[in-house]
Amino acid sequence: MLVGRERERRRLDALLAGARLGQSGVLVISGEAGIGKTTLLDDVRGRTSDMRLLGVTGTEGERDLPFAGLAQLVRLTEVDLSELPGPQAEALGIALAIRKGRNADRFAVGAGLLSLLTARSEDRPICLLIDDAHLIDRPTQDALLFAARRLLADAVCMIIACRAGEPCRLADSALPALVLLGIDAAATREILRAEDRPFSPRLVERVVELSLGNPLAIRELAADPSALTDRPAGFPQRLPDTLSEVYARRAADLQPDVLLAARCAAVAGEDLAVVTRTCRNVGITVSSLDQAVDAGLVVVDGARVKFRHPLIRSAFYATAPPAIRRQLHAAVAEALEGEADRRLWHLSEATLGPDEAVAAGMEQVADRAAGRAAYAVAATAADRAAALSPRAADRARRLSSAATWAWRGGEIERARGLLADALQLGPGREVASRALHLWGVIAARSGAIDEARDVLLEAATDAADPVNALASLAEAVNCCFYLGDVATAVEIAATIVPELERASDVRARARGSIAAGCARILAGLDGSELIKAGLRFVAERPEHDPDLASWTVVGALFLRDSRTGRALLDAVVADRRAHSAVGELPHLLFHVARDRAAGDRWDRAAADYGEAIGLARELGQRTELAASLAGLAWLEARQGRAVARVHAEEALELCRPSSIHVMEIWAQLALADLAYGDGEVAAAAGAYQGVADRLDELGLRDVDLSPEPELVECRLRLGQPAGAGELATRYAHRAEAKGQPWALARAARLAALLAVDADLDERFGRALALHAATLDVFETARTQLLYGSRLRRARRRVDARQVLASALETFVGLGAEPWARAAADELAATGATVVRPDEDPTSRLTARELQIAVLLSEGRTTREAAGALFVSPKTVEYHLRNIYAKLGIASRSELAGHLARR
16 A cells, blocks of 8 residues: 655656656655655556566675676567677677676676667567665666666656665666655554554554654554554654664564574575575475464565565574574575575685685686676675685785776775775785786876876886886876876886887787877977887787777877878777777767867867766766866867856866866866957967966977967967067977977968068968868968968958958858958958858757767768667657757758758
């Protein structure tokens, strides 16, 4: 009977109605034990006859079994898998032990679940009911969370119930939530009346007082009057402690054999056959459970043994002395047949003190779980193996492995704690090196960049193998890039170069070569040949290597020319998308977006930045979040969008406490560019000077970061030419030292800007020729704008028109509105008739809409776009309708034409 839950029922009814109409919905219901979560789900279950119902209930016995909850929820077969995209099918198949294999990506499992649910909902709405979610294994929780965050326009609703105060990934997320509180006094009295038992008014009020509106407590307290008189009036105790004590008293009242049989069931789980064998192993018969059944504590349903409430099971287990608990776990281990991992889990709980045989077995359990992408389970198993290890060296190694699995499962703080425990044991060099390397990687992704650099350098020093040393040194260079620590980067590069010949592994040589080249470029030196050599190593490999994906993108970006490495960028990202490697995407998308923003695909760059920001927030990758926010702000500033300030300020809030200096520079450049585009030249000059001073303070010599060309322009516009020639000369020397066309073109533009009228064509012609070797059409158009402006002032209006018209066309196509206005003004001043560009409606698209618009305009199908973005085809169609409305178009061909014109 459901009493006093009208408000909650209305909310759940709305969720069901939405799913029936093709509008997805998710709700997490949390509350204390017995508050009525399961009753609410049962009530929903009775109203879903027209829907496909999928359900799973978490249990203590399966919370450490990889994907036990997912297997119960979806019950897949090989036929079902064949209908999913290949990598997702493979990941789900391995996770659920339907297919053989290893190293499934945990995000690919979540993407596979999403694809499965949305596909199954096409012919009939789906309702997922997840009860006791806090007891569901962590890998299943992660898969459910991945899917829940992406449900939007499909006939799917997901209702999740979990106990308040218990760790639960689904409850800790930002999913819509409902906190279930106790029912009111009137509803409490209604439940008591339905019990059809005489209660004195005083006892009724004691139930109201002690139960706090908890329906289960109301019934249990009414059934056990002694619980109502044990405590003085005015001192109610919060649940579930009161309820646990009720169950503990009932357990103590049972006959010894009945109590032992109930405890066997509490440890063995729901399988009646296993419970029967466990009882036999401790010298009793399973029929001893009958009294517990009669007492309303246990229910035997077919081949399953269930406790009427999880608290009952907890009470039986918690009140057992430790020696009895160990005896019961040993009996269960003996009773299990053909379930090696479960048997080892119970053996580990039955073991008192170190035992290498059991520890080695648990290490194998961890390895098998990790192979199925059940990283949280793997971390727990490896941690248990470490606790049982007799030797300190084995304990340290297993703790380090546990930390690796915790990190891959997204449990950052847990991984840190495990690594700290491992390092305290004084492990050997290789174990210490691997542990320190992981510590450094975690710190780098979490925003502690300076700590990461130091730890990674220590890891490289401890490494006996050149391959491991190069891996740590390369990551340390990456930290130096974010920190703007040029001096250390150059020292590391000097260490890397001799190590390249010692390393036999091609991947290590590629990573090290690219890192060393990037370090030299940061210092204003020529590192292009090292980067190109590293990219050649990558190109020689027959298929995309996930270990090299990010370095491939970084190397191509640092070269900044149109000839080297660009073909690899899209291929690398597409490969990682195809494998649903979501955790790698924020880092990759940031670099790819930066590359596109330095070319002619600003729409695609904005889409990539938007996706990277969303994923980085979801995954807790603070460093990548700061990077993409800064990059997006820089792009938006050039488009004249006020939101650039919001993104730049958030980036600065992340960068400053974490010493992410390069992204701090980019965010400050964005604010300077925004001021310049708005015509606030004096403010822009001050901001550019501040950036230049900060670069000098950090010792960052990479000429590509320098705002000196913009600073010279500002000073000339303000009528302050003093020192402009000196700045231009210094910039030219640094550009020549790097030797790459992007900076050389900007240096040539400065020289042309300061040239006399007679030299305009030669000087600007040289700058434009250098621009032609890059993909940065914005910089080309800026040079054309300055060239046309000088030509107009030299009274060469006809010559100026052609150059200015080309600049205007480029700015309009990019959506660089302030620059388009400036070019239009200059062109009008030549006497030409100018059609002023309207506001680009593309700027009104959300980040997700822009991503979908770009993918569809490039010829991808709805299903292909959905797969790339880890959403459903119907979600793509939902966003597409909004895109059409905002752009005033009605077809994909019009969409492609609109973006092509831009």
